[in-house]
Amino acid sequence: MSNTRRLIRQTLTIARRDFTATVFTPTFLLFLFAPFLFMGLSAAIGGMGAASIAERGERALRIVALTAPADRELLFAGDRNLRAMFRDRDAPPALELPATAANDERTARAQLDRRDAQVTAVLYGPLDRPTVLHAPIGTRSAAYLAQLADQGIRLRETGTRPKSTARLVEVKRARAAPLSSDEGGFFAVFALFFLTLLLAGQVVSSMAEERSNKVIEVLAAAVPLESVFLGKLIGMFGVALTFVAFWGTIAANVASVLPGNVGAALAGMAPALGLPTFVMLFVAYFTMAYLLLGAVFLGVGAQASTPREIQMLSLPITIFQVAMFGLASAAAANPGGWVATAAAVFPFSSPFAMAGRAASAPALWPHLLALAWQLGWVALTVAIGARAFRRGVLQSAGPKLKWFRRAAVDTPVS
Amino acid sequence: MLQAPELALQAHGLVKRFGDRRVVDGIDIAVPAGSIYGVLGPNGAGKTTTLRMLLGILEPDEGHRTLLGHARPREASDRVGYLPEERGLYPGMKAREAIAFMGALRGLDWRTGRKRAEAMLEEAGLGHAIDEKIRKLSKGMAQLVQLLGSVVHEPDFIVLDEPFSGLDPVNQNRLEALIHAQRDRGATILFSTHVMAHAERLCDRLTIIARGRARFEGTVADARGTLPYRAHYVPHHAHEGLAALLPADAVREGDGFRFVVPDEGIEPLLSRLLAAGHGISGLSIERPSLHDVFVRIVGPDALEETPA
Structure with a gap:
């Protein structure tokens, strides 16, 4: 078997384990339905708040x-x-x-x-x-x-009698109206940000399991750590796609159960590139954003040895994500400005910014260019992330007391 | 002319440094194919680090090794089975899946892995645990599951790092049987231990490591041959003058004396004792045990340095 085929096989074995270990659990159902709880809670709190404000306003x-x-x-x-x-x-x-x-x-x-x-x-x-x-x-x-x-x-x-009596007629458009550039772009940026925040962040702690139950040496002995890295990334990406597919299906069908005017309003909105192209680009940008950020998170997460360290590492990672969201949002608000160009070029904000652009601008070629650019960065980030992962897991270099080194020195029987 | 045995593993001058400390300091190992080879040493001697380097988990700072004909050991990883000292399984996996997963990591397809897992678990007396999650198994059972996982793909080379630790005597016997069965299948087995009884029963050859260096390499018989035979003599009549006839190192033990068999052999000594009328009430001549050899080679200093 060639090395490449073996690497693929090993990677998929790790990915399969991570995917099944995550998806086929009751906890995943909780995770899958968490947005329902979140939405319900938000609606309840928002409703109470609005009612309270309305009541106070009406009174006061x-x-x-x-x-x-x-x-x-x-x-x-x-x-x-x-x-x-x-x-x-x-x-x-x-x-x-x-x-x-x-x-x-x-x-x-x-x-x-x-x-x-x-x-x-x-x-x-x-x-x-x-x-x-x-x-x-x-x-x-x-x-x-x-x-x-x-x-x-x-x-x-x-006189109070109207001088002009207008006739108001509601007309359905033959073609859906494009979203305005800022609202459509922001919606796309937010959706992508929310998904990556929710899903890519999970990989930060995915090494903790292997660390805590000491499986890491079994894995490290059997397959290259690059395979472990890629397998984990792909496995968790599979989890993310399952989540997206589930909620995408719900979102696609939810318009039919919404009140008539809301459903019609949603159906009347359309991205500048058309819905099918936009959906494909959104999935492509989600993939890029996930792999880019996931590779960084996994590489960084592998440096942590304890849940406490993982928590500490999560903060700068979240700040980084929010910064990318801010940059891409600014780009969506001002599509022609230098911020938009910067957000589209900077690799870690590029998927967000370009998803926003897909919602508001009709040209297709910038997306092909951006995807090629992002793909290059994905390859580079995965390579660097895998190396950091290897260093973090094998712990054979650097000033920090590393895992294997510690195991070798601390293990009472060697 | 005898041909040199085919070697499953060969390593020369392996060195590993952690900081300023040379944890492994120039170790040579040659493991004949189809043999059971023991790596013995006290705690902290460098056994685990040596095994990790031999498997390519760690890269040596100096030296080189060839595993199953591959200068890069990881290229042979599908033909290798490994039970690390730090046992580790996913607690949420069922026993069958855990074994199949470990096989899949080494290139065995899942379906075959599951079938073999069932058969192996049944054979090991764990048939009732096939669908049990690892977290529900006892420590010894989980360890056995991991051991089965490390050989499910029928590897040519099996490395077991302290495989007996944590097992009760019944499971230790099962493990010994399993090691013999794997050797009979044609596999080469390399295992580390600091329990001499297992090494004595199992090993075709062994190396003793202390403070990162190999202090002995050879068969168990070779090792025992490094120390002289010892005798335990019980006189029939312990008259005055008996002590003067015995070797200088003789010490009283119970109603007899224990001493190293002299270079000239036991016969002249016995002749002198009989001629002096001491008679022989009891006599045993014992080969030195591997434990004695180990203690002598490793030295009390190294043992004292060993963490508890």
């Missing part, structure tokens, strides 16, 4: 207009017209029009100081020259009240 946030009784109807009508343009969450606080004859600064200030409600802005004075007092957080509310006064004047002059 107000804008007040002190006007002559004759103008109250005008302002009500104007408020109704203007408010229709806002989504609920963006709408100004509820408008109050107190039935009071007082229309002066002192009354307005008293309104701002109310304890039963949080008044963000108060309008007083004549509608053609009103004054608006507002709290520091009430700038937009103040602008809204000013606009409302203007609207009131117009309605006074023309």
